[in-house]
Amino acid sequence: MNLRDKIAEYPNFPKKGILFRDFSPILKDPSAMESIADEFSKYFHPKNIDIFAGIESRGFILACILATRYNKGMMMIRKxxxxxxxTTKISYTIEYGKDTIEIQKDIIEEGQRVLICDDLLATGGTAKAAAKLIEKVGGKIVGFAFIIELTDLNGMKGISKYDCKSLVKY
Structure with a gap:
């Protein structure tokens, strides 16, 4: 299935000069969601993952799709x-300041293997912070799963030490 055909584009959203790539149309197509699970299943083996972590908020959806497919648990990384x-928190630098994400303190057991999920990889700042946060509480990062990657923003650079997979690249 060509997932690119199912991604909507919204120019000048959320602000002028931004082309927003929206995977929402995929959500109304069960075969597209199944295709996403199929593609990631080819890349990440279920026996290597204990829990899926979804980055707020669209990453929750991907994490749930994969957790269901793999018959594993899911956790949320939230603002x-x-x-x-x-909770355990970590602050990180974003384009114009700082942001903070958190997880519930007891959600990960020492040594649990975590696959971090998000809909889109842009600059990689949040992804990198999510990995640091999970490692801070003793989790082991299996890798990252993204539906969309904006390659011009070089987000993979900050998380290149991990196993990363994106399905649609722009």
Missing amino acids: AGKLPGK
Whole structure:
């Protein structure tokens, strides 16, 4: 299946000069979601993954699709202040300042193997921070799964030490 045909483009969103690539049309097509799971299943073996981590918020969807396919659990990496209970946080630099993401403190057991999922890889700042956060609590990064990669922004550079797979490259 050609997933590129199912990705919508919105010029000047969320601001002027940005071409937003939206995978939402994939979500209304069960065969497209199945195709995504099939493609990642060729790349990441289920016996090497204990849990899937979805980066807020569209990464939750991919993580759920893959967790269901692999019969594994799923966890959320959220923006600060969005999770109940005790959390572990990490702050990182973004284009015009800082941002913070967090996970629930007891969501990962020491040594658990985690595949981090997101819909899109741009500059890689959030992905890199997510890996550091999971490693901070004792998780082992299996790799990253992205539906879309914006290659001009060189996001893979910051996470190149990990096994990474993106399905559609622009």
